[in-house]
Amino acid sequence: MNVSLVPDEIMQQEIRPLLAVDIIEQLHRQFALLSGGRGKDGAPIIIFPEYSSFSEVPEEDFLNVVTYLTSIPSLDAASIGFVIVMDRRKDKWSSVKASLSRIAGAFPGNLQLVLVLRPSRFFQRAISDIGFKMHKDDFKMKIVMLNSLSDLHGHVEKGQLTRELGGSLEYCHSQWMHHRTAVENFAMTVKNHGPDAAETRVENQTTVERLLAQLDETENAFEQFWCKHHLKLEQCLQLRHFEQDFREVKVSLDSLMDSLTGLSDIGDCVARVEYLLKELKTLEEKALPTLEKAQLHALHGGPANPERPLRCGLYPTQMRGAPAGL
The missing domain is CATH 3.40.525.10 (CRAL-TRIO lipid binding domain)
Known part of the structure; x- marks a missing residue:
């Protein structure tokens, strides 16, 4: 040695x-x-x-x-x-x-x-x-x-x-x-295969190109899926908002209907009739925003109907038909 x-x-x-x-x-x-x-x-x-x-x-x-x-x-x-x-x-x-x-x-x-x-x-x-x-x-x-x-x-x-x-x-x-x-x-x-560097480089390049092609395919498939899924989510969100707004308007209309029912008396004297007309006018002013909102929801929730004008006058016969007309 x-x-x-x-x-x-x-x-x-x-x-x-x-x-x-x-x-x-x-x-x-x-x-x-x-x-x-x-x-x-x-x-x-x-x-x-x-x-x-x-x-x-x-x-x-x-x-x-x-x-x-x-x-x-x-x-x-x-x-x-x-x-x-x-x-x-x-x-x-x-x-x-x-x-x-x-x-x-x-x-x-x-x-x-x-x-x-x-x-x-x-x-x-x-x-x-x-x-x-x-x-x-x-x-x-x-x-x-x-x-x-x-x-x-x-x-x-x-x-x-x-x-x-x-x-x-x-x-x-x-x-x-x-x-x-x-x-x-x-x-x-x-490091251990450095005499095979050229061959390794070619193999790695082929592998990377194959993986990139798979990545592109996956990305395209995901993009198509996401476009459809995103549209469904947007529509579902709009529906949930509509349902929530509808419930709020329905509660307001029911409350107005109860108030209107309390004014069903036609009055037995001039003073009583004037009082009822005043109360009806007040109720009409109070109900107008809710009726406008209800009409907008009706137009938004279905096809437009030009034969269904916005109800501006609050009379018993009209109010009874209001909720059903939504």
């Missing part, structure tokens, strides 16, 4: 980056997440969710997961610095301190800011206040202790936080892991 060749061989060996498949079990534990959220300056956010056994995570597992997560964002994003959000509302100050010490001592990337949701229980919160003031200089990193989710939202927009942190960012860990492994498997396949 030629020992002098060993160093050269070592130097020529390509260092393979850490892949999700290498630490799949550690990632499944979800003690640290890269949800895709960004800080206000574009800094990638790493979340340390509530995890009661965080102190029991082996140092190697912690370092592997954090190293892998910090390797995913682009170099430009990573150069801004990472923002860590730690949810320790159900924890104790001793655990919070241990977590901060572990991050301060082993975080492999450029760390910009650590946001900590402190313990929510009164006694532990009081201890954390005192403990943080005493030890904040020991951590050698910028830490902000937060009392509530609203405090957190003052530092990070809700759209960049998961639902567990009061945000609206959709995140599914199992789906994230599936996507990561698929992307990395594809990258490794392309």
Whole structure:
């Protein structure tokens, strides 16, 4: 064996980056997440969710997961610095301190800011206040202790936080892991078949063209379906509005009919007749808007009928026929 060749061989060996498949079990534990959220300056956010056994995570597992997560964002994003959000509302100050010490001592990337949701229980919160003031200089990193989710939202927009942190960012860990492994498997396949680059390019181009053709067909089919479905929805909405308006007009007409029935007396003297005429006139003025609305609904709900003029005079015989004429 030629020992002098060993160093050269070592130097020529390509260092393979850490892949999700290498630490799949550690990632499944979800003690640290890269949800895709960004800080206000574009800094990638790493979340340390509530995890009661965080102190029991082996140092190697912690370092592997954090190293892998910090390797995913682009170099430009990573150069801004990472923002860590730690949810320790159900924890104790001793655990919070241990977590901060572990991050301060082993975080492999450029760390910009650590946001900590402190313990929510009164006694532990009081201890954390005192403990943080005493030890904040020991951590050698910028830490902000937060009392509530609203405090957190003052530092990070809700759209960049998961639902567990009061945000609206959709995140599914199992789906994230599936996507990561698929992307990395594809990258490794392309890399391992680089002598076949030309053939692979042709195959990929054919596959992409086939998929694009299928996408066009699907898009056209969906567009045709949507045009018909949208028309049905619009017609259904118009019908529902018409039904609602009809019920309202029907109630008003029934009320007017009851009022008119109360004026059926023809009067036994001049004063009584004048009073009834005055009441009838008042009722007619009151009923006119409802009758106009009813006539519009009748025209809108069916074919126009020029032989059905708008009823402007309120006489008993006309009112009795009004609802039936709609």
